Each structure stands twice: as structure tokens, then as C-alpha cells.
Amino acid sequence: MLCRLPRLVWLLLLVLGFSASPLRAEGIAQLNAEELEKQPADPLDGPPLVTCKAWIIVDGHTGEKLAGHDEKVQRNPASVTKIMTALLVLVLAEKSPEILDEVMTFSERADGTVGSTAALKAGEKVTVSELLYGLLLPSGNDASVAFAEHFGDRLSPDPEKKGYDGFIAAMNKRAEEIGMKDTGYRNTHGLTAEGHLTTAADMAILARKGMKLERFRKIVGTRRHASQVETAEGAQRNVVWRNTNQLLEQEGYLGVKTGTTGAAGACLVSCAERDERRLIMVVLGATSSDARYTDSRNLYRWAWNELVSDEAAQPKETPMPQSTDQSNNAKPRGAIVLTDKAKKLHSASMVIDGHNDLP
Numbered sequence: 001m002l003c004r005l006p007r008l009v010w011l012l013l014l015v016l017g018f019s020a021s022p023l024r025a026e027g028i029a030q031l032n033a034e035e036l037e038k039q040p041a042d043p044l045d046g047p048p049l050v051t052c053k054a055w056i057i058v059d060g061h062t063g064e065k066l067a068g069h070d071e072k073v074q075r076n077p078a079s080v081t082k083i084m085t086a087l088l089v090l091v092l093a094e095k096s097p098e099i100l101d102e103v104m105t106f107s108e109r110a111d112g113t114v115g116s117t118a119a120l121k122a123g124e125k126v127t128v129s130e131l132l133y134g135l136l137l138p139s140g141n142d143a144s145v146a147f148a149e150h151f152g153d154r155l156s157p158d159p160e161k162k163g164y165d166g167f168i169a170a171m172n173k174r175a176e177e178i179g180m181k182d183t184g185y186r187n188t189h190g191l192t193a194e195g196h197l198t199t200a201a202d203m204a205i206l207a208r209k210g211m212k213l214e215r216f217r218k219i220v221g222t223r224r225h226a227s228q229v230e231t232a233e234g235a236q237r238n239v240v241w242r243n244t245n246q247l248l249e250q251e252g253y254l255g256v257k258t259g260t261t262g263a264a265g266a267c268l269v270s271c272a273e274r275d276e277r278r279l280i281m282v283v284l285g286a287t288s289s290d291a292r293y294t295d296s297r298n299l300y301r302w303a304w305n306e307l308v309s310d311e312a313a314q315p316k317e318t319p320m321p322q323s324t325d326q327s328n329n330a331k332p333r334g335a336i337v338l339t340d341k342a343k344k345l346h347s348a349s350m351v352i353d354g355h356n357d358l359p
Contacts, residue, residue, distance in 0.1 A: 047067060048298040048299065048302050050286075050299065051286050051288075051294075051295055052265070052266075052283045052284060052285050052292065052295045053070060053073075053265065053284060053285030054070040054071055054199070054284045055070075055071065055200055055281065055284070055295070056068035056069075056071035056200040056201055057281050058204045058208070058280050058281075059279065059280075060208065060211065060278030060279055061278055063204075063208055065201070065204075066307045067307060068201070071199060071204075072182060072199050072200075073199060073200075074197040075199065075200075075264065076190075076192055076196065076261060076265075077196070077198040077203065077259065077264060077284070078190045078267045079115075079139040079190045079258065079259030079260070079261075079267075080190065080198075080203055080257045080268075080269045080282075081187070081190030081198075081259070082136060082139065082188070082189060082190065082257060082259075083207060083210050083256065083257050083269065084171050084175065084185065085135065085147060085148070085171070085188045085189070086132060086136055086210065086216060087174065087206065087209060087213075087216070088151070088155055088167070088170055088171065088174060089128065089132065089147055089151060090132070090210075090213050090215055090216055091213075092151065092155065094213065100127065100128050100129040101127055101129065103125050103126070103127055104128060104131060105123065105124070105125050106120045106121060106122050106124045106126075106146055107122060107149055109145055109149070110122070110149065113142040113144075114141065115141040115189065115191055115261075116138055116140065116244075117140055117141050117142040117143070118138060118142055118239070118241060119142075119239065120146075120239070121231070121232070122232070123231070123232025124230060124231055125229060126229045128147075128150075130228075131143050131146065131147070132215075132219055133227065133241050134227070134241050136219050136220055136243075137222065137224075137225060137241040137243040138244060139244055139257075139259065140241075144189040145164065147167070148167035148168070152164055152166035152167035155167055156170055157173045167188060168187065168188065171185040172185050175202070175206075178209055179202075179205055180205055180206060182202055183198040183202045184196060184197055190259055190261065190264070192261055200284050201282075203269050203282040203284070204281075204282050207256050207280045207282065208280055210256070211254070211256070211271055220256050220271075221255045222255075224240060224241070224243065225241050226239070226241075227239050227240075227241070245257070245258050245268070247270055247272075247297070252273055252274055253270065253271070253272050254270075254278075255270065256268075256269040256270050256271050256280075258289075258292070264284070264285065265284070265285035265286055266286040266287070266288055266289050266291060266292040267283065267284045267285065267292065268281075268283045268286070268292040268293070268296055269281070269283075270283075270296055272300055274304055279300065279303055279304075281296055281299060281300065281303075283295050283296050283299070
């Protein structure tokens with residue numbers, strides 16, 4: 001067997017060599033004859049290169065779109081879903097502030113919800129106002145279920161849907177009311193589910209609605225919040241919820257919501273202010289948690305430099321009043337637009353109308 005093995009190996013190599021040699025030679029000749037295709041060179045203008053699949057930047061006050069990419073393509077939203085969960089509760093609290101003091105009891109269903117959680121246990125009790133921090137800071141999937149169970153009956157637009165299902169129906173109804181045309185909710189937390197989709201453009205609409213509410217702004221801008229909950233046995237225990245939004249470490253960022261799942265990638269809805277100008281940005285489908293922050297910061301820098309500064313640099317136009325001079329049958333002239341630069345030049349110079357003034 002040992003003597004025959006080299007002959008078998010030799011025969012095998014010989015067969016492979018004869019069959020592969022013509023193809024190999026042909027392939028080499030082809031590579032030498034043709035240049036490998038290259039992608040176009042990176043553009044030197046326009047927004048920065050980012051890893052995310054879709055993004056949008058809007059004016060935080062007017063909602064005007066400033067820039068975007070694939071912002072109307074439906075994608076999995078991950079935990080940015082919970083902006084809507086919080087919005088329903090906070091809008092109700094605007095009308096009935098007393099609900100913030102209501103005590104919620106965690107159910108087995110809430111406790112058993114997987115993913116990022118507020119880490120409360122079945123039977124534990126906490127007020128609505130406190131659990132809102134547990135919902136939005138650590139991306140509390142369990143807290144979202146607890147809210148749906150607690151408020152579903154009150155918010156449901158469908159008499160046949162109660163509790164958790166009623167709350168989902170209310171989420172979809174509110175999305176439709178505020179113009180989120182490409183969004184569908186199937187749960188309160190954003191774990192992957194068929195039909196649970198949104199777009200960057202829709203999330204920008206939702207974020208603007210949230211940032212109009214003082215309590216929402218306060219919560220999403222909080223980096224850490226300590227609270228006290230009552231255990232099922234009646235004892236008290238302390239919990240600390242930390243905000244997952246790393247942008248809050250820097251001045252100017254007001255926070256909103258992070259989210260990550262395998263299907264959605266790394267997502268971030270954020271808000272920033274500079275020189276009294278507010279921008280809202282949505283980044284969906286970044287390649288990693290760190291990448292969503294890098295993408296967002298690069299886009300913000302570009303936006304402040306290129307979009308906002310360019311707009312501020314546009315000359316302010318001042319219409320001159322229409323002439324009322326009727327001499328020589330002169331007809332009233334239309335409005336003439338003077339820029340600030342032209343007015344300063346006029347004020348600093350001696351101007352003579354050679355037609356009328358020279359004589």
C-alpha cells in the first residue's frame with residue numbers, strides 16, 4: 001500500500017494538471033489582456049461616506065427635509081419603535097397628568113420579554129413617570145409590554161382589541177394620523193416581526209412629535225436615572241437605568257433613541273442644536289453600534305457646515321416699496337430687491353443718477 005500510494009498521487013496530479021493547464025493559461029491571458037473594473041472615484045463634494053443603509057436630516061423646528069438617502073425605503077426599526085410607545089403615554093399625560101402617578105405592576109409577560117430590558121421582575125411595582133426612564137434609556141423591551149398592558153384598554157381605537165393588542169392598534173392609528181405612511185407596528189419594542197417596518201423619513205416625523213413634549217425631551221436627554229421599585233414581597237429596591245445613546249457625552253446633542261437587532265442593524269434617532277438651530281437625524285442599518293455614532297457625527301458635521309451655514313450665508317433680501325411717482329406719466333414700478341450688501345455699499349458711496357441729477 002505504501003509503495004502504491006505515490007503512484008496514485010502522481011496519476012491524480014497528472015490528470016488534474018492536464019485538465020487544468022489549458023484553463024489556467026487562458027485565464028492568465030485574459031487577466032493580462034483586460035483591466036480589472038473599478039468603482040468610480042469617491043466624490044469630493046456631497047455628504048460623507050457612511051455605513052448605514054438609510055438616513056435623513058430634517059429641520060427640527062419646521063420638519064423640512066435637508067438631505068437624505070433611501071429615507072423612504074422600509075426597514076426594520078429595532079428599538080426606535082419605543083419612541084411611539086412613549087409618545088402615546090406622554091400625549092395621554094398631557095391631557096391627564098395624574099396618570100404619571102399611577103402604579104404599574106409588572107406581569108409575567110413583561111418580565112419574560114427578551115432583549116434589552118429595564119430588568120424589573122414579575123410582581124414588582126413602579127410608577128408610570130419612573131418607568132418611562134426604564135423604557136427609553138436602556139431600551140426597555142419589558143417596560144414597553146408593561147405600558148401596553150396598562151394603557152391598552154384606554155387607548156385602543158378598536159372595541160374588539162384590548163390590553164396589549166389594543167395598544168398596538170393605537171400605535172398604528174397614531175402613525176397614520178401624523179403622516180407616517182410607510183410604518184406598520186406589530187409590537188411595542190421593535191423585535192423583528194413580519195410587517196413591523198418603518199422608514200427614516202417616518203421616524204423623523206415621529207421624533208419631531210416627541211421632541212415637542214417637555215417630558216420627552218427631559219427623559220431622552222438624561223444620561224442616567226436612579227429609581228426605586230417595590231418588590232413582589234413589599235420591600236424596596238433601587239435600580240439605575242443608563243442611557244445607551246453615546247452622543248449625549250458631547251455638548252449639543254439632545255438625545256432621542258437607539259436600537260439594534262440583527263435584521264435592523266444599528267439604528268439611531270438623534271437631535272442636536274447649534275446656534276439656536278435644531279436638527280433631527282435618523283440613521284438606520286449601520287454596520288455596528290460604534291458605526292451609527294460615527295455615521296451620525298459625520299453627517300451632523302457636514303450638515304452644520306454645508307446645509308445650515310450655506311443657508312445662513314444667503315443674502316437677506318429687502319423689497320423696496322413701489323414708486324408712487326406719477327410725474328411725466330411714470331407708471332408705478334414693481335418691487336426691487338436690495339441685498340444687505342447692496343444697501344451697505346449704497347450707504348458708503350456717493351451715488352449720482354446721471355440722467356436726473358447731473359443737470
